[in-house]
Amino acid sequence: MYKVLVMDGVAEEGLAPLRREEDIEVVIGRKMTEDELVETIPEYDALIVRSATRVTRRVIEAGVNLKVIGRAGVGVDNIDLEAATTQGILVVNAPDGNTIAATEHTIAMMLALARNIPQAVARLKEGVWDKKAFLGVELRDKTLGIIGLGRIGSAVAKRAQALEMNVIAYDPYITEEKASTLAVELVSLEELFRRSDFITVHLPKTKESYHMIDERAFAMMKDGVRIINCARGGIIDEDALYQAMLSGKVAGAALDVFEKEPCTDSSLFSLPNFIATPHLGASTREAQLHVALDVAEEIVAALRGKLVKNTVNIPSINPQVLSAVRPYLGLAEKLGKLQAQLVTGRIRKIEVIYSGELAKQEVSPITTAVVKGILDPILQQTVNFVNAPVLAKNRGIQVFQAVDGEAEGYSSLITVKVYSDKVEKSVAGTLFGKEDPRIVMVDGYRIDVIPSGYLLYVPHIDKPRIIGPVGVLIGEHNINIAAMQVGRKQIGGRAVMMLSVDAPVPEETLAEIARIEGVLDVKMVHL
Numbered sequence: 001m002y003k004v005l006v007m008d009g010v011a012e013e014g015l016a017p018l019r020r021e022e023d024i025e026v027v028i029g030r031k032m033t034e035d036e037l038v039e040t041i042p043e044y045d046a047l048i049v050r051s052a053t054r055v056t057r058r059v060i061e062a063g064v065n066l067k068v069i070g071r072a073g074v075g076v077d078n079i080d081l082e083a084a085t086t087q088g089i090l091v092v093n094a095p096d097g098n099t100i101a102a103t104e105h106t107i108a109m110m111l112a113l114a115r116n117i118p119q120a121v122a123r124l125k126e127g128v129w130d131k132k133a134f135l136g137v138e139l140r141d142k143t144l145g146i147i148g149l150g151r152i153g154s155a156v157a158k159r160a161q162a163l164e165m166n167v168i169a170y171d172p173y174i175t176e177e178k179a180s181t182l183a184v185e186l187v188s189l190e191e192l193f194r195r196s197d198f199i200t201v202h203l204p205k206t207k208e209s210y211h212m213i214d215e216r217a218f219a220m221m222k223d224g225v226r227i228i229n230c231a232r233g234g235i236i237d238e239d240a241l242y243q244a245m246l247s248g249k250v251a252g253a254a255l256d257v258f259e260k261e262p263c264t265d266s267s268l269f270s271l272p273n274f275i276a277t278p279h280l281g282a283s284t285r286e287a288q289l290h291v292a293l294d295v296a297e298e299i300v301a302a303l304r305g306k307l308v309k310n311t312v313n314i315p316s317i318n319p320q321v322l323s324a325v326r327p328y329l330g331l332a333e334k335l336g337k338l339q340a341q342l343v344t345g346r347i348r349k350i351e352v353i354y355s356g357e358l359a360k361q362e363v364s365p366i367t368t369a370v371v372k373g374i375l376d377p378i379l380q381q382t383v384n385f386v387n388a389p390v391l392a393k394n395r396g397i398q399v400f401q402a403v404d405g406e407a408e409g410y411s412s413l414i415t416v417k418v419y420s421d422k423v424e425k426s427v428a429g430t431l432f433g434k435e436d437p438r439i440v441m442v443d444g445y446r447i448d449v450i451p452s453g454y455l456l457y458v459p460h461i462d463k464p465r466i467i468g469p470v471g472v473l474i475g476e477h478n479i480n481i482a483a484m485q486v487g488r489k490q491i492g493g494r495a496v497m498m499l500s501v502d503a504p505v506p507e508e509t510l511a512e513i514a515r516i517e518g519v520l521d522v523k524m525v526h527l
């Protein structure tokens with residue numbers, strides 16, 4: 001008998017796929033503290049949550065019988081994925097079921113903001129019939145700037161166009177073709193800030209997007225801009241938003257999400273032109289039914305050992321193919337991740353070339369691992385071995401796989417070429433022995449680097465007074481250099497330097513390195 005614990009008020013009707021299984025018992029859990037959950041979890045085989053329950057490392061480590069954790073929704077920021085993976089627990093989510101709900105909530109927030117609806121309702125309920133205080137603005141002919149043109153951003157664009165708004169977007173990870181099928185003009189972030197009357201964010205919270213809308217960003221915006229966030233708290237700097245609203249720069253803001261949730265006290269609440277909802281984006285009957293059904297089906301499949309579509313942390317591949325290619329999957333993903341950090345511009349094409357022994361194998365899971373590595377840092381949606389090719393296709397990225405007999409002296413070689421609208425970059429890797437991964441080539445230059453931790457990539461001109469000064473600058477910041485590799489093709493020509501460092505090199509130091517004469521570029525990479 002399997003036991004499934006369902007938390008956070010996941011929709012009952014959506015649990016039907018679990019309830020109809022005779023050997024699955026469904027238990028609806030009440031709100032619990034971490035300690036209580038740690039005490040409760042050992043008897044369960046599966047756990048289903050929304051965003052309220054924090055599935056911490058302690059909870060996961062206590063879940064000695066846990067096989068799968070299901071998130072009835074998109075964001076898995078409340079689940080310690082690393083702990084789950086280490087523990088061999090599958091994490092699944094339901095990324096599509098609440099797209100429309102979040103989209104419609106965004107449109108509702110935009111209209112409520114434009115027409116002061118929440119404020120007018122509140123005043124009327126106080127018994128005041130005040131028409132003068134709530135003069136609104138129309139959406140027609142206004143410019144809506146969408147940051148993040150994924151599932152929700154695209155759906156918001158369509159609806160805003162129906163409201164006769166001009167839609168522009170910033171999303172450096174989608175192609176022009178994808179944007180043009182939506183009839184959306186892709187612009188730089190600065191241009192979006194300068195041109196938009198309304199700005200809405202629909203991207204994941206990442207290191208890159210954290211406080212993306214800050215004091216500097218507000219300064220670039222039009223006077224009287226209106227801001228909406230139905231994505232994740234923290235993308236907008238709430239203190240900077242407060243100041244920008246106080247000064248009148250921002251005419252109104254609507255937040256569904258906050259940096260700290262639940263948020264019941266904020267300086268923003270004192271501003272009359274600020275409206276908010278308590279993370280209601282996904283809270284429609286339809287969305288809750290869809291996400292619950294999706295996740296319940298996934299849990300049944302996972303408990304039966306069947307193929308699971310929306311895995312967050314573990315690949316789902318045919319076991320026979322997996323055992324042949326498994327040793328290369330980690331390397332392939334790292335090569336993809338490396339490319340994602342080295343390439344600038346919109347990626348159009350990924351080419352994975354297999355040489356040597358590997359060319360005789362069924363290599364498509366390895367290609368998928370490369371694509372996963374490239375898309376993973378970019379997308380909020382879980383990228384896994386099942387959906388990575390579809391996600392690449394949907395984003396207009398072509399993926400090619402080829403074999404080539406020439407393995408440059410290695411028993412097997414994986415070469416990953418990425419073509420963007422700005423650059424063409426090639427990296428290659430191999431396994432030393434059975435499972436010792438190495439990056440052995442960058443842009444045709446031979447190197448030998450372990451793909452792990454922090455790497456500093458410095459293409460330069462092969463001449464004296466480059467390697468030393470780079471080392472000195474890093475050393476001055478007390479950062480230890482663990483290894484260094486230099487590859488060149490001819491004396492005095494172009495060369496690449498790859499340093500393994502024990503900590504990230506600060507931005508200012510990267511700028512100093514870039515200023516060394518003969519240094520052509522500098523990039524910090526984390527693998």
Ligand SMILES: NC(=O)c1ccc[n+]([C@@H]2O[C@H](COP(=O)([O-])OP(=O)(O)OC[C@H]3O[C@@H](n4cnc5c(N)ncnc54)[C@H](O)[C@@H]3O)[C@@H](O)[C@H]2O)c1
Binds near residue numbers: 102
């Ligand atoms: N309020 C809610 O209840 C609710 C409901 C559902 C989803 N969400 C949130 O909405 C957001 C969007 O969800 P989605 O399903 O559309 O995700 P998605 O993965 O389909 O789309 C995210 C988009 O953001 C883009 N992106 C990534 N980093 C970027 C960056 N630095 N700058 C610009 N664009 C960037 C990606 O290219 C992608 O197109 C997520 O944060 C998700 O957690 C909130």
Ligand SMILES: O=C(O)[C@H](O)COP(=O)(O)O
Binds near residue numbers: 073280281
């Ligand atoms: O990530 C999500 O799916 C949304 O933020 C919704 O979260 P919720 O299920 O807690 O409403």
